[in-house]
Amino acid sequence: MALKTISLEQEINPWEAQAARFDFAAHKLNLDEGLMKVLRYPTREIILHIPVMMDNGHLEVFTGFRVQHSIARGPAKGGLRYSPDVTLDEVRALASWMTWKCAVVNIPFGGAKGGVICDPHKMSQGELERMTRRYTAELVEFIGPEKDVPAPDMNTNEQTMAWMMDTYSMHMRQTVTAVVTGKPINIGGSRGRREATGRGIMIVCDEAVKKLRLNPESTRVIVQGFGNVGSNAARLMTEAGYKVIGIVEVDGGLVNRNGIDVDALWEFRQRNGTIHGFPGASAEDPAELLVSECEILIPAATENQITSRNADRIKCKILAEGANGPTTATADDILADKRVFVIPDILCNAGGVTTSYFEWVQDRQGYFWKESVVNEQLEHIMKGAFDDVVRFSETHGVNNRIAAYMLAIDRVAYTIRQRGIYA
Ligand code: NAD
Numbered sequence: 001m002a003l004k005t006i007s008l009e010q011e012i013n014p015w016e017a018q019a020a021r022f023d024f025a026a027h028k029l030n031l032d033e034g035l036m037k038v039l040r041y042p043t044r045e046i047i048l049h050i051p052v053m054m055d056n057g058h059l060e061v062f063t064g065f066r067v068q069h070s071i072a073r074g075p076a077k078g079g080l081r082y083s084p085d086v087t088l089d090e091v092r093a094l095a096s097w098m099t100w101k102c103a104v105v106n107i108p109f110g111g112a113k114g115g116v117i118c119d120p121h122k123m124s125q126g127e128l129e130r131m132t133r134r135y136t137a138e139l140v141e142f143i144g145p146e147k148d149v150p151a152p153d154m155n156t157n158e159q160t161m162a163w164m165m166d167t168y169s170m171h172m173r174q175t176v177t178a179v180v181t182g183k184p185i186n187i188g189g190s191r192g193r194r195e196a197t198g199r200g201i202m203i204v205c206d207e208a209v210k211k212l213r214l215n216p217e218s219t220r221v222i223v224q225g226f227g228n229v230g231s232n233a234a235r236l237m238t239e240a241g242y243k244v245i246g247i248v249e250v251d252g253g254l255v256n257r258n259g260i261d262v263d264a265l266w267e268f269r270q271r272n273g274t275i276h277g278f279p280g281a282s283a284e285d286p287a288e289l290l291v292s293e294c295e296i297l298i299p300a301a302t303e304n305q306i307t308s309r310n311a312d313r314i315k316c317k318i319l320a321e322g323a324n325g326p327t328t329a330t331a332d333d334i335l336a337d338k339r340v341f342v343i344p345d346i347l348c349n350a351g352g353v354t355t356s357y358f359e360w361v362q363d364r365q366g367y368f369w370k371e372s373v374v375n376e377q378l379e380h381i382m383k384g385a386f387d388d389v390v391r392f393s394e395t396h397g398v399n400n401r402i403a404a405y406m407l408a409i410d411r412v413a414y415t416i417r418q419r420g421i422y423a
Contacts, residue, residue, distance in 0.1 A: 014090045014093035022039070028406055029406050042095055044067070050134045050135050065115050073099075073108055080153055104385050107353070121155075162183055197349050199233075220257075221298065230322060254275055255281055311327075314340060321342070354382070
């Protein structure tokens with residue numbers, strides 16, 4: 001069975017992108033039709049209309065979502081994003097990807113995701129706090145350490161998680177740190193969580209580099225998105241000896257063939273709010289930089305960056321997906337023809353949720369680990385998951401992405417069969 005031919009509109013719909021890979025992998029596994037129906041759709045989709053008092057004294061109403069795709073293997077787990085472009089279909093896709101991701105790294109969580117349609121860059125801290133608190137209060141019956149555990153995602157951060165934890169705790173009349181992960185360290189966060197997604201990317205890139213017999217010192221890296229994921233991946237990989245030659249952001253691209261000083265760029269961005277004008281590199285068209293010559297390309301910004309429109313011009317040897325859903329299903333076929341070694345999102349960026357799992361464990365234990373312990377455990381899990389996916393790919397003669405889906409669907413389906421379906 002080949003992936004279906006679809007229109008561009010369908011191609012860039014994240015739900016369609018998820019469903020195309022799910023259907024393909026489920027058929028390859030010969031998953032029975034009933035289970036396929038169960039796993040194809042989310043268990044629960046919540047739509048909220050959130051009133052927020054704005055600083056100018058007017059009431060505004062924001063639309064938000066929380067989608068729980070599966071709780072078969074444990075509490076639902078997944079981030080919360082704030083963006084003007086959030087849609088229910090996107091949140092559905094992201095929730096399903098969380099189920100598959102947690103299963104790929106074999107941690108005891110299901111999948112969920114949340115989003116609020118808003119432009120956080122145009123809102124004050126007070127407005128963001130009130131919106132976050134009301135969103136959390138509306139979800140108080142549906143989230144919790146044993147039910148659904150949110151975390152940061154695009155445009156949300158440690159502060160957002162602190163507000164969520166506090167609001168939930170006020171309703172419970174006790175401090176419940178394990179209700180969210182990605183918190184500040186002094187209120188139950190984990191050491192190493194901030195860098196975890198970037199560190200996980202570096203670990204799987206190291207494995208791919210070994211597999212392709214490349215040498216890290218002569219390995220050129222281009223990173224798209226200089227936020228939490230992209231900046232940490234770029235910094236850690238520079239420290240490990242890789243040469244980060246390009247950074248692609250919304251407001252421009254930067255290139256320096258001798259390597260960009262990532263720490264200096266981070267400070268420049270903090271000071272100026274943009275990467276534009278950074279003296280340590282030359283400006284380059286962002287779309288061109290994405291298809292420039294390099295060994296590793298790390299899209300770590302948002303969905304639909306590699307599509308049928310540019311996939312044939314991609315020149316990297318390894319595509320390490322830091323973002324969720326950066327590559328469309330149609331682009332997958334083109335990359336496969338070009339023999340690009342793809343480290344799919346549900347494996348590549350799983351370092352974040354893995355360390356979130358450690359945070360949840362530490363909160364429930366009331367005992368906090370040293371950073372070296374966190375990083376060591378992360379490395380163990382990421383390396384094991386990389387090996388599992390590559391082995392599955394070689395055994396079943398499928399690409400890495402389909403292998404990761406097959407591995408994940410198989411694990412979730414096995415659990416459901418063991419538990420039985422309450423139908
Ligand atoms: P973030 O908000 O910290 O950073 C995103 C960065 O990407 C920003 O600097 C933004 O300006 C840039 N960006 C946005 N659109 C862009 C575009 N079209 N071109 C170039 N740059 C663009 O978000 P983040 O937490 O780093 O998340 C990035 C991606 O990684 C998302 O897809 C997210 O779902 C995924 N992810 C995040 C985590 C995590 O731990 N934060 C874990 C797993 C996956």
